[in-house]
Amino acid sequence: MIRKVRPEDFDELLKIEAEAFPKSQYDLGQFWMLHQSYPNTFLVEVSDLITGYIVFSPDGHLISMAVRSERRRTGIGTRLVQEALANCAGKPLRLEVRVGNVGAQEFYLALGFNWIGRAKGYYHDGEDALLMERPAALSSR
Ligand SMILES: CC(C)(COP(=O)(O)OP(=O)(O)OC[C@H]1O[C@@H](n2cnc3c(N)ncnc32)[C@H](O)[C@@H]1OP(=O)(O)O)[C@@H](O)C(=O)NCCC(=O)NCCS
Structure with missing residues (x-):
């Protein structure tokens, strides 16, 4: 089941975050800020436990996402x-991904995203980001 995140989920999200992003993980304060800024579009997938977020x-x-x-x-x-x-029907979906995160790039390519550019030194440790976008015209399924 996918539902909106709740503050009581944050402890579990911090564990998922730590294993997903060893170089630049969100901390508790950042999760609170994201929750405040995106109350309807900060979502978790839950089965027997919280398995991921976007x-x-x-x-x-x-x-x-992780x-x-x-x-x-x-x-x-x-x-x-x-x-x-x-949720974003009719609009392209765009993102940044570390050049070194080849697994995530393969994942996004499999979902219909294309490379549209590169942002030099985008991350605080100096790594470049690849910019990817999924055109609005593609169906969501
Ligand atoms: C990227 C991530 C979110 C993918 O989530 P996931 O639940 O494993 O993805 P799915 O099971 O839906 O994968 C769908 C398809 O994407 C592709 N794919 C997913 N992960 C892949 C990887 N590591 N390498 C190559 N292809 C991959 C495959 O084609 C896969 O289909 P298959 O398993 O039948 O071969 C997950 O690996 C993750 O949390 N990574 C760490 C955090 C991260 O990098 N987030 C993105 C930052 S921009």
Whole structure:
């Protein structure tokens, strides 16, 4: 099930975040701010436990997402992106991803995203970002 995040989810999200983004993870304060800024588009996937999250702006910017490491490659990430696409219907969905994060790039390519550019030194440690976009014209399924 995919639902809006709740503050009581943050402890679990911090664990998912730590294993997903060893170089630049969100802390508790940032999760609170994202929750405040995107109350309707900060979502979690829940089964027996919280398995992943996605946060995006309603105008079509995918800000971050992560899936619990032992639940990856089971379709959870795909379901979360599909939910974002359904929410942003009619708009392209765009994102930034580290050049070194090849697994995530493969994931987005499989979902119909294209490379549209590169932002030099985008991350605080100096790594470049690849800019990817999924055209609005593609169906969300
Ligand atoms: C990227 C991420 C969200 C994908 O979530 P997921 O739930 O594992 O993705 P799915 O199971 O829906 O994968 C769908 C398809 O995407 C592709 N894919 C997903 N992860 C991949 C990887 N590491 N390498 C290559 N292809 C991959 C595959 O084609 C996969 O289908 P398959 O499993 O049948 O081969 C997850 O790996 C993750 O949390 N990574 C760490 C955090 C991160 O990088 N977030 C994105 C930052 S921009």
